Amino acid sequence: MKIACNDGSCVICTASVTQIKIPKEMRLEFEKADFLEDLISAEPADQKDLCLRLWKAALKGYDAKWHEDYKKAKKKKKAELSKDDKAMIKKIEKNISLFERIFDYNTWFLNKANSPHYDAYVLAANLGRSSCTYCNRLYTSTMKTIAGKKVMRPTFDHWFPKYRYPMLGLSFYNLIPSCTICNSSIKGFKEFDTATHIHPYVDADVLERYRFSYDYLEDLKNFRVKIKSDVADTRIMKTYKDLKIDICFDAHHAELADLIRVREAYSQDYIRNMFNSYPGANLSFDEIYRLAFGISYEPKDFYKLPLSKFKNDIVSELLLLSFTTELKK
Known part of the structure; x- marks a missing residue:
């Protein structure tokens, strides 16, 4: 969460530390034993429960239906939006932005600066996925030059959609190595759920x-x-x-x-x-x-x-x- 760990040799903390103000109820969730570890590495069904707890901590009276209303409102033209629609969009997107700052996928995981920490290239190399997890049609190898310059790697699909689960931006179970066609052109923003879809890490058979x-x-x-x-x-x-x-x-x-x-x-x-x-x-x-x-x-x-x-x-x-x-x- 970009909060200093007080380790003077930490390459992350010594590079840049940003304090993020979060609601007290959310902070109490983060401080519970194993909460952050589970959010990163627990199986999808358990992660859904953790995400629901965070949304309830962020928004008083939160109901899962709010996201359905948000999705419907986002499909409307600007002139068609009611006052309630606008309030819904503002409320949800304010907290999506907060979660994205806490679980900083873009600067941490994509690591465009090529700083020496765990990032998408390290995860892709460790997984060793040579072809797309979804279609098995295209190569998705991870390659760097001898000098360590990044050349290619698979894209990572967010199995649970980012608009509803932004706090899973760094979750191992929610990052599926895939080809660009499956990730962007076909799956895109489709909603997958363990009750209706198979998960490549859970449904091993x-x-x-x-x-x-x-x-x-x-x-x-x-x-x-x-x-x-x-x-x-x-x-x-x-x-x-x-x-x-x-x-x-x-x-x-x-x-x-x-x-x-x-x-x-x-x-x-x-x-x-x-x-x-x-x-x-x-x-x-x-x-x-x-x-x-x-x-x-x-x-x-x-x-x-x-x-x-x-x-x-x-x-x-x-x-x-x-x-x-x-x-x-």
Whole structure:
């Protein structure tokens, strides 16, 4: 919160310390044991409760409905705003501004000055996410020059929207490494919630709960990618509908067509022999699979190569899942 820690060697405090005046009720929340630590590292469901406590401490009589009213008012044209609308906007935005000053995402986490503290580049490097967490279509590697100059990193999507949860600006669970298309062009300000959407850090088994498939549209002479789930998993379907995942993957007809051609050109016996032709190379099944299809086989490694989930599902469908299981034995 930019409050001095009294450590004379602290690179943050010695650089710049700004005292921020906050309401007494909010300060009492911050002083409770583990409150700030939980706000940074607790799971999303718990963070929501902490954020609600801060809003109630900041605004007397606060009700969660206020944010719904605020969102509706922000969509109106200036001439359409009532006196109550203007008061609502002013009240909410005043406190959003306060929370943004306390949890200073722009100067702390973005770290444009490249000062030596924990920032977006450090987090991205530690996570090691090589492809977009949401779509697994594009590379999101983190790279610096030998001299340490920043070159590229993934963008970080705020899973809970910033206008309602500005106090989660530095929360690990609320910062999802993603590509610019998913973060800005598609998700944008859409509201995600653990009750209606899957969270990539909480729903660890999500890759096993759905799969990619396709249809061939005879009248259009073209493919259509689709997402399937063996159970009625509404959270998965809503998440990927909101992220437009099936539409995005329709851009990968070339990769789909290549896999189909491989299946049409080579029999299962040929593919089986190909997998059995490296006995002296000491290659693991995953390494041979990667050589054959250019993707990772294990779900835990899908993030390392773009399109791994998509291609693996299509390969399993084309070859039959039982056959790919046989190959691994």
